[in-house]
Amino acid sequence: MTTMHTHAVRPIRPEDTWSLRHRVLRPHQTLADCDYPGDHDPANFHLGVLDTARTPPAVVCIGTFHAERNPDLPGMHHYRLRGMATAPELRGQGLGALLLRDAFERLRERGADRLWCHAREGAIAFYTRLGLIGHGELFEVPGIGRHLVMSVAL
């Protein structure tokens, strides 16, 4: 994409995720509900795509990575992706892929062997493009909708 040079993936603080989490993922909940359990644990980290053309740089895509093993999946050193979201007006421009590919490298450097998530049904195609595969059947998360466990070996 033509504007990619103004976008950089950077570690961000938990609170830097709240605005996009609230806007995209939890519009019917409070900003306080956007502070997920485990977010402040030093084993976990948050990445943002920053639009460096704006002053101050704006967080336009987010993803959170919690050190959490899924006992149903192979490997020992798992991270769980949570709160993946791109600003609605910037979707489909490669920002989500930019963030996740950067995350794969950082996770490998941490010794992680698998990234997994509960993928919203509408995001399954996105995760498939990034190499994740689905496990089992769709399941309902009350108030949010259908999800699928997806993962990729790192």
Ligand SMILES: CC(C)(COP(=O)(O)OP(=O)(O)OC[C@H]1O[C@@H](n2cnc3c(N)ncnc32)[C@H](O)[C@@H]1OP(=O)(O)O)[C@@H](O)C(=O)NCCC(=O)NCCS
């Ligand atoms: C899912 C989401 C994070 C994707 O971010 P994005 O920045 O729009 O994704 P990208 O532009 O990097 O897309 C990467 C690839 O996935 C594809 N893709 C993205 N969303 C897709 C969708 N809904 N259906 C089909 N393909 C999709 C893109 O076409 C692109 O493919 P390409 O490499 O062939 O061009 C974003 O759509 C979003 O915030 N959705 C709402 C919140 C959500 O559902 N989050 C996931 C919670 S589990």
